[in-house]
Amino acid sequence: MAEQVVRKTRIVCISDTHNCTVNLPKGDVLIHAGDLTNQGSASEISKAIKWLEDADFDAKIVIAGNHDITLDQSFYSQHGHVFHNQKPQSSEECLALVSSSPSITYLNHESATIRLLSAKGPQTQFTVFGSPYSPRYGRWAFNYDESTHPDDASSPLTTIWDDVPSHADIVVTHTPPRNHGDATIEQRPKGCEALRRALWRVRPKLAVCGHIHDGRGAHRVVWDKVSGSGRFAEKSVSVWSDPGAGSNKLSLVDLTGKKGSLLGEDETCVVNAAILKSRHPHREEKQFNRPIVVDVELPVWAAR
Numbered sequence: 001m002a003e004q005v006v007r008k009t010r011i012v013c014i015s016d017t018h019n020c021t022v023n024l025p026k027g028d029v030l031i032h033a034g035d036l037t038n039q040g041s042a043s044e045i046s047k048a049i050k051w052l053e054d055a056d057f058d059a060k061i062v063i064a065g066n067h068d069i070t071l072d073q074s075f076y077s078q079h080g081h082v083f084h085n086q087k088p089q090s091s092e093e094c095l096a097l098v099s100s101s102p103s104i105t106y107l108n109h110e111s112a113t114i115r116l117l118s119a120k121g122p123q124t125q126f127t128v129f130g131s132p133y134s135p136r137y138g139r140w141a142f143n144y145d146e147s148t149h150p151d152d153a154s155s156p157l158t159t160i161w162d163d164v165p166s167h168a169d170i171v172v173t174h175t176p177p178r179n180h181g182d183a184t185i186e187q188r189p190k191g192c193e194a195l196r197r198a199l200w201r202v203r204p205k206l207a208v209c210g211h212i213h214d215g216r217g218a219h220r221v222v223w224d225k226v227s228g229s230g231r232f233a234e235k236s237v238s239v240w241s242d243p244g245a246g247s248n249k250l251s252l253v254d255l256t257g258k259k260g261s262l263l264g265e266d267e268t269c270v271v272n273a274a275i276l277k278s279r280h281p282h283r284e285e286k287q288f289n290r291p292i293v294v295d296v297e298l299p300v301w302a303a304r
Contacts (some may be wrong), residue, residue, distance in 0.1 A: 001128040002027075002105060004299050005300040006124070006297040006298060006299050006300065007055045007122040007123070007124050007297065007298065007300050007301065008122060008229050008295050008296070009028050009029065009116070009124045009126075009176045009207065009295070009296055009297070009298045009299055010027040010028045010029070010123050010293060010294070010295055011027060011028065011029045011031060011293070011294045011295075012024055012025055012026075012029070012030050012031070012057070012082065012291050012292075012294075013031050013033070013067070013208045013271050013273035013291060013292045013293070013294060014017040014030070014031070014032050014033070014175070014273050014291045014292075015033035015035065015174070015208070015209065015210025015211070015272070015273040015275065016033075016034070016035040016065065016210040016213055016273075016274040016275055016276050017032070017035065017036060017048065017275045018035055018036075018037065018038050018067065018212065018266050018275075018276050019037055019038055019044055019047065019048070019143065020058070020275065020276060020286065020288070021034075021047075021048075021051045022275055022291065023187055024055055024291055025291060025293055027057060027114070027164070027192060027251055027293060028057065028058050028059070028062070028116055028118075028121050028122060028124075029057060029058065029059045029061065029114070029207050030055055030057040030060045031060075031061045031062075031170075031172055031273070032052065032057070032060075032061070032062045032063070032174065033063060033065070033066025033067065033172050033173065033174055033208050033209050033210040033211075034064050034066075034132055034210055034211065034300065035064075035065030035066065035067045035068060035174065035210060035211070035289065036048040036049075036062070036064070036065070036068055036175035036193050037067055037068050038067055039069060039083050039084070040067065040068040040069040040070035040071060040076075040094060040141070040175070041069060041070070041084065041087075041089050041094075041207050042070070042089055042090065042093055042097065042122035045068070045070070045071075045097045045098060046097055047057075048171045049097050049098060049101055049104070051105060052101075052103075053081055053101055053103050056284070057080050058116040058117065058118045058121045059105065059114050059116055060100065060103055060104045060105065060115070061104075061105045061107065061112075061128055061130060061172060062098065062105070062106050062107070063106070063107050063108070063130040063131060063132045063172055063173070064098075064105050064128075064132035064141070064142060064179075065132055065134070065141075065142070065174040065210065065211060066132075066134050066137075066140035066141050066142055066143060066174065066175070066211070067086070067140065067141070067145075068132070068141060068142075069083060069109070069130070069140065069141040069197075070089050070090075070091045070095070070289035071091070071094060071095055071108075071141065071142075071303075072141035073091045073092070074136040074143070074245050075140075075141040075143075075278070076089075076091045076141070077091070077141060078191075081252065082087055082139070084178075087290065089092055089154050091185070091303070099176055099203065101195060106133070107129070107130025107172065108130075108131070108132060109130075109131040109132070109133065109160075109163060110130065110131075111127060111128065111130075111131070111165055111168065112128055113125060113127050113128075114127075114128060114158075115232070115301050116241070122266075122298070122299055122300070123300055123301060123302045124248055124298035124299060124301065125298065125299060125300075125301040126169040126170055126276060126299075127165070127168050127169050127170070127297050128168065128170040128171070128172060129163075129164050129165060129168040129170070129171050129172070130171075130172040131160075131163075131172070131173050131174070132173075132174050133160060133173070133174065133175065134173075134174045134211050135175060135188075135192050140199075141205070141239070142304055144158055144160055145158060146158055146193070146194065146282040147158050147285055151271070152235045155195060157197070161192070161195050161197070161198035162198070164198045164199075164201075165202070166201065166202055168204050169204055169205050169210070169298065170204055170205065170206045170208065171198075171199065171202065171204045171206070171207045171211050172206070172207075172208045173195060173207070173208075174209065174210060174211050175192050175195060175209060175211050176189060176191040176192070176195075176209040176210075176211060176212055176215055176270070176272055177191045177193075177195040177196035177207065177209070177227065177270060178191040178193040178194060178195070178196040178217045179191060179196065179198055179218060180196065180207075180221060180237070181209055181212065181215040181216070181218070181219065181270055181271070181272030182215050182272070183212070183214060183215050184211050184212060184214045184274060185214050187276050190211075190212050190215075191212070191215075197231075197232045199221075199223075199268055199270070200223050200225075200231075200233075200234075201254055203223055203225075203266055203267070203268055204268055205255070205263060205267075205268065205296055206255075206268070206271065206294060206296060207268055207269070207270045207271070208268050208271050208273055209270070209271070209272050209273070210272060210273055210274045211272075211274070211275040212272065212274070213276055213279055214279075215251045215272040215274065215277065216240070216272050216274045216277075216289050216292075217239070217240055217272055218239075218240035218253050218269060218270065218271045218272070218292060218294075219237050219239055219240065219269070219270045219272075219290065220237070220239065220240070220255075220263075220267060220268075220269050220270075221234055221236075221237050221267065221268050221269075221270060222234065222236045222237075222241070222264060222266055222267045223235065223266045223267070223268065224266075225266055226271075232263045235266075240253055241273060244290050250290075250293050251289075251290045251291065251292050252293045252294075252295065253271065253292060253293070254295045255269055255295060255296040255297070256296065256297050258295075261285075262297075263296065263297070265285075269294065269296075270290050272288060273289075275288055275289050275291070275293065276288060277289055278285070278291075288302035
């Protein structure tokens with residue numbers, strides 16, 4: 001059997017833009033991991049989608065977040081009046097703005113196989129799973145309970161992440177997994193343990209998230225699949241040092257081995273790509289993180 005051909009693919013990762021538009025570096029794929037808006041109004045979503053549609057990428061993958069409330073039709077039908085009492089929004093219209101875009105792949109707890117078609121690009125392909133859900137906190141959209149009895153630490157965890165397919169190359173979620181990209185300034189992890197266990201099971205090359213603005217950064221997690229240390233164990237975690245901090249360099253995570261070690265078979269790079277530094281309700285002057293750029297080798301679908 002012929003050896004699989006792979007090529008470097010550049011993925012630009014962003015999340016939690018909250019109505020802001022930022023300069024995007026060049027790349028092959030753009031991933032937005034949710035919270036495009038503050039409250040999901042049609043005008044907010046329209047502005048965000050136009051910005052993303054104008055961006056020059058071979059593929060653009062978008063999920064919603066807990067602030068994009070109109071995109072969760074069930075939630076909005078029950079609670080929309082709390083947010084938009086004076087000017088109710090059409091959830092169907094808002095959802096159509098995202099899902100009908102010809103240049104955006106919008107994922108709502110589902111998978112897609114993406115082929116990069118540009119003759120000038122790497123012509124690689126990958127399977128991506130995207131989901132807007134995050135653990136319940138306050139009254140926001142796309143929330144779930146982390147366990148059947150949240151007040152009982154021994155109760156079973158949610159099964160929502162059982163839906164992540166075992167062949168996913170990239171997983172995009174609004175919530176971070178537990179202990180990776182989820183630390184707050186109060187040093188309290190806010191990520192989901194059930195998602196961390198799903199990543200242990202699937203071992204995608206890349207997991208992109210946001211939601212916890214303080215957690216922006218990247219971890220390279222080597223999963224322990226063979227030792228006697230128990231299920232869902234991790235062999236090691238390497239914390240990324242941002243080469244763009246305090247300089248004009250790209251905030252680059254290199255997984256190709258050219259500027260660091262090659263991504264291993266039992267390894268996942270977890271990227272929290274939150275753009276906005278401040279938290280809701282963003283009363284202070286807004287400050288921004290840079291997009292995180294990931295170089296990763298993916299299989300080629302077309303021989304040249």
